[in-house]
Amino acid sequence: QAKQPAEVMAPKRKSAGTAKAAAKAAQKLAEVAPPLEDLKFLTSEANLLEAFYRILPSDPCRGRRPVQEENTTDLVPPGSFPNPYLAIDLNDKQGVWQKEIALSKALGQDPAVACRHRTQQGFLRPAGLRNLGATCYLNSLLQYLFFNLDFRYSFLRAPSESNVVATLQEVFALLAEAESLVVDPKDFITAARVDALEQADATEFSALLLDWLQRELSASGGAAFIPALFEGGSSTIVQCSQDSSHFSEKPECFMELRAGLSPVAAALEAKEAAAGNRKSVPKSKGGKKAAKKLPTIRLEQILEETAFPEEILDGSNQWLCPRCDRKVDARRSTRLTKLPPYLHITVERYHFDVDKEERKRLAHPVSFPRRLELRLGGALARGREATSGNDTATLPVAYECIGYLEHVSDSAHSGHYRATLLREDEEPYVTEVAGCDAAEVLESATKKQKVDGPDAAAGAPQKRSWWRLDDETVTTVTENEQASCDKAEATEGAEPVPVDPARIESATAYLVLYRRCDHDPGQLCQGRRESPQKPRRGPPLSEELQRCVDEHNTELRRQRKEFESNSLAVERFVGERRRAVTCLAEALRQHAVGLAEGQRLDLSFVPAVWLERFLRGEDRTLQNILEGDASIVAPTYAAAMLKGPNCPVAIDPLAIWCGEVKLLPTAALAQVGGQHGGLDSSTLLQADEAINDEVAQLVFKAFKHFSREFELKAKIQGTRYSVTEVRNRVETAGQDPNIAVWVSQRQLNRWRKAVGEAPDLSPQQLWRHFVQEVREYRFGTPIADGADEASDEEVVAGEAPTVDVPPDVKEVTLPKVKQLTFLGGLLCSHGLVCRPRAAALVSRADLEELLQVSEEKDRACRALWGAASMRPRLRSGLRDNELLSFGAVCNQCRGAVGGQEEAKRKAAPPKQAKRKAGSKEAEREGSAFNNSVFLSAKTKDIPMEIVKVDEDAEPPLLE
Numbered sequence: 001q002a003k004q005p006a007e008v009m010a011p012k013r014k015s016a017g018t019a020k021a022a023a024k025a026a027q028k029l030a031e032v033a034p035p036l037e038d039l040k041f042l043t044s045e046a047n048l049l050e051a052f053y054r055i056l057p058s059d060p061c062r063g064r065r066p067v068q069e070e071n072t073t074d075l076v077p078p079g080s081f082p083n084p085y086l087a088i089d090l091n092d093k094q095g096v097w098q099k100e101i102a103l104s105k106a107l108g109q110d111p112a113v114a115c116r117h118r119t120q121q122g123f124l125r126p127a128g129l130r131n132l133g134a135t136c137y138l139n140s141l142l143q144y145l146f147f148n149l150d151f152r153y154s155f156l157r158a159p160s161e162s163n164v165v166a167t168l169q170e171v172f173a174l175l176a177e178a179e180s181l182v183v184d185p186k187d188f189i190t191a192a193r194v195d196a197l198e199q200a201d202a203t204e205f206s207a208l209l210l211d212w213l214q215r216e217l218s219a220s221g222g223a224a225f226i227p228a229l230f231e232g233g234s235s236t237i238v239q240c241s242q243d244s245s246h247f248s249e250k251p252e253c254f255m256e257l258r259a260g261l262s263p264v265a266a267a268l269e270a271k272e273a274a275a276g277n278r279k280s281v282p283k284s285k286g287g288k289k290a291a292k293k294l295p296t297i298r299l300e301q302i303l304e305e306t307a308f309p310e311e312i313l314d315g316s317n318q319w320l321c322p323r324c325d326r327k328v329d330a331r332r333s334t335r336l337t338k339l340p341p342y343l344h345i346t347v348e349r350y351h352f353d354v355d356k357e358e359r360k361r362l363a364h365p366v367s368f369p370r371r372l373e374l375r376l377g378g379a380l381a382r383g384r385e386a387t388s389g390n391d392t393a394t395l396p397v398a399y400e401c402i403g404y405l406e407h408v409s410d411s412a413h414s415g416h417y418r419a420t421l422l423r424e425d426e427e428p429y430v431t432e433v434a435g436c437d438a439a440e441v442l443e444s445a446t447k448k449q450k451v452d453g454p455d456a457a458a459g460a461p462q463k464r465s466w467w468r469l470d471d472e473t474v475t476t477v478t479e480n481e482q483a484s485c486d487k488a489e490a491t492e493g494a495e496p497v498p499v500d501p502a503r504i505e506s507a508t509a510y511l512v513l514y515r516r517c518d519h520d521p522g523q524l525c526q527g528r529r530e531s532p533q534k535p536r537r538g539p540p541l542s543e544e545l546q547r548c549v550d551e552h553n554t555e556l557r558r559q560r561k562e563f564e565s566n567s568l569a570v571e572r573f574v575g576e577r578r579r580a581v582t583c584l585a586e587a588l589r590q591h592a593v594g595l596a597e598g599q600r601l602d603l604s605f606v607p608a609v610w611l612e613r614f615l616r617g618e619d620r621t622l623q624n625i626l627e628g629d630a631s632i633v634a635p636t637y638a639a640a641m642l643k644g645p646n647c648p649v650a651i652d653p654l655a656i657w658c659g660e661v662k663l664l665p666t667a668a669l670a671q672v673g674g675q676h677g678g679l680d681s682s683t684l685l686q687a688d689e690a691i692n693d694e695v696a697q698l699v700f701k702a703f704k705h706f707s708r709e710f711e712l713k714a715k716i717q718g719t720r721y722s723v724t725e726v727r728n729r730v731e732t733a734g735q736d737p738n739i740a741v742w743v744s745q746r747q748l749n750r751w752r753k754a755v756g757e758a759p760d761l762s763p764q765q766l767w768r769h770f771v772q773e774v775r776e777y778r779f780g781t782p783i784a785d786g787a788d789e790a791s792d793e794e795v796v797a798g799e800a801p802t803v804d805v806p807p808d809v810k811e812v813t814l815p816k817v818k819q820l821t822f823l824g825g826l827l828c829s830h831g832l833v834c835r836p837r838a839a840a841l842v843s844r845a846d847l848e849e850l851l852q853v854s855e856e857k858d859r860a861c862r863a864l865w866g867a868a869s870m871r872p873r874l875r876s877g878l879r880d881n882e883l884l885s886f887g888a889v890c891n892q893c894r895g896a897v898g899g900q901e902e903a904k905r906k907a908a909p910p911k912q913a914k915r916k917a918g919s920k921e922a923e924r925e926g927s928a929f930n931n932s933v934f935l936s937a938k939t940k941d942i943p944m945e946i947v948k949v950d951e952d953a954e955p956p957l958l959e
Contacts, residue, residue, distance in 0.1 A: 036060050036080045042763040045700070052653035052696040054084055054663060055687055057598035061085050066588040066595070066664070081771065082659030085595060087606075088585050088615060096577050096617040103570050106622040110567075111559040114181045126423065127175050130184045131471040132196040140405050140419040141202050141209070142168075142185065143469045144513060146175050147403065147421045148342065150229050153525035153539055155213075158222035165216060167191045173545040176538065179553050182472045202405055202417055203346050203511055207255065225524060230255050233338030238313070240321045241329040248322075251337065256344035256511075259299060260306035261362050262351035268295050296505060299345065299368035299512065308334045335377055339397050341519040343374075345512045350412045361412040365507040367500075372399040372514055399514035403466075406508040418470040420477060421513075424521045425536050566626055573625050577617050580672050587668035595665070602666040603687040605651050608659055610635045634683050637661070639779055641685075642695060642865070650692035651685060652864075653699055658775040663687065698864040705857030706770045707763070712850040713751040716743075721841040726886050737886040740841040742833050743822045748840055778865070821877035822847070823884060831878070832890035844883060850874070851881055 038060055041051035050056045061083045064074065070090040089095075094102065116125040126147075129139040145151050156172055158165070167188040174183045189196055210226055217223035232254050240246035310333045313319045319330035349362045373396040402422040409415020466477040515521065520528045522536045529536065541549065594601055610633070613619040619633045640655035655661045669681040721740045729735040754769070761769070828834035854874040876883055 036064070036083070039764040039767055042703075042767055048700055049691060049693045049696045052699055053651070053687065053691045054653075054656050055603060055691070057600065062598065063596040066592050067585045081657050081768075082608075084656050084659075084661065084663040087588055087611065087662060087664050088581065090585075092615070094616045096574060096581055096615060101574065101617055103574065103617055103622055103625070107563065107566055107570060111556060111563055115179050115556065115560070116181050117179075123425065124177070124179075125181075126467050126469065126474050127178065127180065128182045128469060128472040128474045129171075129175075130182050130186075132184075132186060132189060134199040135185070135189065135194070135196050136417040136471055137200055137202040137205060138189070138194065139185070139471055140417045140469065141206050142171065143419045144403060144405065144421060146172055147423060148229070149425055149522035149536060149538075150225070150341065150524040152176070153522055154222075154225035154229075156541065156545065157525075157539060158217050158225075159220045160217055160222065161220075162216050164188070164191045165213070169545060170548050173541055173549050174552060177541065177546075177549045177553075179556055181474070199414060202407075203256070206344075206511075210255065228340075228524060229342050230340050230344065231338075232257075232336065232340045232343070235335050235337050236332065237335060238319055238330050238332045240319070240324060241331065242321070242324055246321050246323045256346050257303065257307050258346050258348055259302040260348045261297065261302060261364060261366065262348065264297055264302050264305055268297060294364045294507075296365045296367050299347070299366055299372075302347070302366070303345070336374060337376065339374060339376060339516065341516050341524070343372075343399055343514040343516075345514070347510045347512065349407070349510050359412045361407075361410065363410070363507050365505050366509060367503050367505040368401065368404075368509070368512050369503050370401045371502070371517075372401070373397065374399065398517040400517050401504065401512065402515045403513045404504070404506065404509040405511040405513075406506065407510045408508050418468065420466060420468045423465050423467055425538070566622075569625050570622070573620070573630050574617060576630075581615060584668065584672045587671040588664070591665040591668050603663045604666045604669055604681060604684040605637075605640075605656075605687060605690055606662040606664050606669075606684055607635050607637050607640065608662050609638075611662055632680060632683075637685070642692075649685065649690055650695050651690040653691075653696060654771065654774045654778065657771045658779050660779055695864065698860060702857055702860040702864060703767065703770050705853055705860055706773070707766045708853045709850065709857055710755060710761070710766060710769065712846060712853060714755040716842050716846050716850065717748065717752055717755065719843050719846060720748075721843075723836075723841065726841055730886070739844055740886045741844045741847055741883040742826065742836070742839045742885075742888065743842050743847065744824055744826055745838050745840050746825070747822055748842075821875050823877040827877065828890050828893035830890050830893060832888050832893070833884055834890050834893040836889055836894070841886065844885070847883060851876070 038051075038056075038058065041047060047056060054061070062085055064083055064085060066085050066087050068074065068086060068089040068091060072091075090097065092098075116127060118124055126143075129135075129142060131139060145155075152172060156169055156176075158169075160166070167190075171183060171185050171188050174180075210230065214223045214226045217226075234252050234254060236250045236252065238248045310331060312329065312331055314329045318327035319332075320326070321328045321330070345368075347366055349364075350359055351362060352358075353360050375396050402424065403420055405417065405419050407415050407417055468475050468477045522538075523529075525539065526536070540546070591601065610619070614632075620630055624630065637651070640652050640660045642650045642652050651661060656663065666681055666684075666686065669684065726737065726740045729739070730737045823833070823839075826833050826835050826839050833839060851874065858873055875881060878884075
């Protein structure tokens with residue numbers, strides 16, 4: 001019975017601290033743990049066949065678990081090889097047993113998630129608009145125009161031949177009747193030639209859009225609704241102080257009232273500073289100073305001081321009275337002559353800083369009322385006492401706030417736009433005439449209505465519902481949240497302030513929207529409603545718009561139906577595959593005892609990549625499953641399979657050591673079945689049939705040559721010659737200068753990395769280096785720290801063996817081969833060394849022996865793998881692997897090239913400069929070679945032509 005290796009179970013991870021401590025403890029145990037593989041066969045050469053194929057009954061890995069349980073870890077000592085008996089790792093995050101796998105992700109998002117449903121009253125949840133780059137300003141304005149029932153109803157039935165108008169009507173129709181949660185305004189933006197990547201101001205775009213629509217629709221007589229809804233009137237009156245009957249009046253029209261925040265904010269801050277009311281800035285809990293609290297400014301104050309100012313014209317600014325025929329003191333004021341059904345008030349948050357010569361944004365919170373009263377013939381209504389009993393022209397006109405557009409940013413040049421709007425198409429309208437009690441209006445506005453229907457829990461619209469529309473995101477906002485959320489952001493770090501339910505405070509609102517209380521939403525198109533409790537119903541869409549909506553909804557339903565069908569197919573496949581994996585895991589656990597006890601069990605070679613794809617459900621694509629083809633893909637061994645005349649089929653034993661092939665009990669594989677996820681053990685190679693003694697002998701032979709090559713590389717590292725030493729031997733002792741030959745310093749550095757600091761390695765350590773080299777060059781798995789950026793190596797493509805691979809399985813591609821040369825980058829056009837500073841002198845005998853051993857190793861690898869040996873061939877770079885001796889230095893080319901190298905060295909990055917600085921000693925020795933006496937003395941047969949070495953034509957044993 002084989003002795004089972006020590007196996008330690010890591011504790012389950014409960015937190016980041018315990019996981020870190022467990023990892024440290026596991027690492028300490030792994031460092032002192034014995035190796036998991038028994039490599040005694042490398043020295044005793046007993047049972048080579050079974051040892052190389054890892055089927056020895058005494059193999060320690062047979063005692064390890066074949067199924068790695070979830071949240072457990074087997075401690076593996078550093079330098080161990082992949083366990084061929086480990087089949088399933090339940091810690092794999094991409095395994096088919098996980099909740100979400102790659103196939104589920106390939107289905108994409110469920111279209112049902114992006115659909116909105118009707119309530120029992122027949123209304124749809126508001127839809128969002130897709131942001132196409134920087135179109136948030138446009139989306140917020142279009143959402144307001146759509147929420148405006150009068151504009152929506154009138155615009156949808158307005159006739160026009162303009163393509164821009166037609167595409168905008170399609171956007172409104174989709175917002176009204178489409179079942180998708182997000183509407184794409186791409187067609188409108190393209191037709192209107194709006195740059196989707198350039199941000200603009202929403203108020204400026206509003207003026208441009210309304211003006212353009214009014215001109216475009218006037219040709220067909222359908223533009224009257226725009227001024228009827230938004231256009232107001234005012235008069236600028238200049239009255240003589242000598243005679244009140246002398247005045248001048250200038251009427252004007254406006255589409256919005258502009259409230260300048262800058263002068264009011266500056267005056268208020270100056271007043272507070274003069275009064276000394278500013279307190280020290282408090283510190284937050286984190287110890288940092290909280291943001292400076294800016295004073296809150298009321299919208300009524302801004303309107304009174306900027307939109308409706310009263311100015312005294314005196315001194316040098318006196319008014320020339322036409323009736324008095326002289327300059328007199330006068331008073332200039334602004335009076336409202338017409339109040340539109342919908343009033344837009346723009347809060348001008350931008351001002352120009354003269355000192356810094358830049359435009360800035362004012363972040364002062366602005367408090368605006370839910371109910372605003374204005375007076376015809378005047379400005380703001382200051383109370384009930386200001387009205388006269390019979391003068392209806394001076395009665396206050398009440399406006400109700402129906403939303404506001406926000407600019408969220410600290411900069412005046414960029415930011416994000418969103419809209420907070422009141423939905424009125426399903427709220428009972430409460431008639432409010434001019435002059436009614438403000439308390440009654442407030443009670444009616446703040447009273448919450450009951451939500452009917454089963455969709456209320458899913459976010460169905462409520463009566464008098466406020467919505468925040470942020471591009472694709474649409475959320476409900478309560479009146480308390482609406483009045484307090486922006487205020488909390490503006491006064492972060494300050495004491496909480498009670499929220500006034502009759503007002504809304506925001507530090508981001510810049511366009512406040514009001515509707516007259518005596519205007520029934522939608523009455524411009526449909527007239528006033530008969531019953532205030534009856535919800536407003538929109539007019540039917542035109543045939544063309546209805547066709548557009550029907551096509552959109554039909555396509556969306558088709559996508560939902562297709563997704564449901566595809567989901568069922570994937571769920572059926574995943575269910576079968578999960579049952580197959582569960583059955584395989586149970587069978588492997590049952591046979592684990594027999595493997596650990598060293599019983600002679602029938603084993604099968606299973607490709608690791610194929611098994612991984614099977615366990616993850618990636619062996620079949622989504623298209624295969626939808627087409628009904630869920631059969632198991634035949635295993636592909638690729639480079640792990642060897643074929644030849646003496647052996648029809650054989651598995652490369654090194655593929656097992658490299659982790660490319662697994663060893664699983666055949667009986668366990670035979671227990672697994674299932675139409676969609678089963679394993680057919682007959683398609684796998686049996687261990688008794690796919691092992692080959694001749695292949696094992698070739699592997700052992702290649703390893704012996706590798707070991708000798710490794711030793712020679714280490715020996716060459718310790719027997720370098722300096723230029724001075726060789727020159728003294730030649731001049732003083734009369735030795736042959738051919739005892740030393742030139743080798744690239746870069747090549748020597750590469751060998752030093754390979755052999756390390758301790759070249760005297762045991763056969764077990766040499767075997768690890770050998771397997772690492774095979775893994776890199778044969779199976780395409782690069783070594784982590786073995787990368788090299790050498791530019792003097794010729795890269796050639798390896799010849800991969802012909803393997804039949806199904807079209808839906810990614811074929812294994814073999815890596816590129818680097819042609820290693822001793823003299824790479826050192827030779828000039830004369831075939832001599834022109835860069836002695838980048839070279840070193842080594843023993844000719846050792847280097848010739850290394851070339852011979854490397855050739856023998858290459859011959860053994862080619863006999864094993866054929867033309868696709870994937871071995872880096874070690875060559876000198878000259879014909880017949882000739883070497884350049886001590887005197888083969890070209891002084892003619894050395895000077896020119898040396899100048900170029902000096903320029904390159906100065907321009908080299910710090911990393912390269914550091915590497916070159918490490919070889920200063922070699923550079924000094926190379927610079928000591930400054931005469932050409934040895935060039936013509938004893939050097940002979942120096943080749944003058946550089947040729948590419950042809951591949952050997954020796955036929956392989958197995959290919």
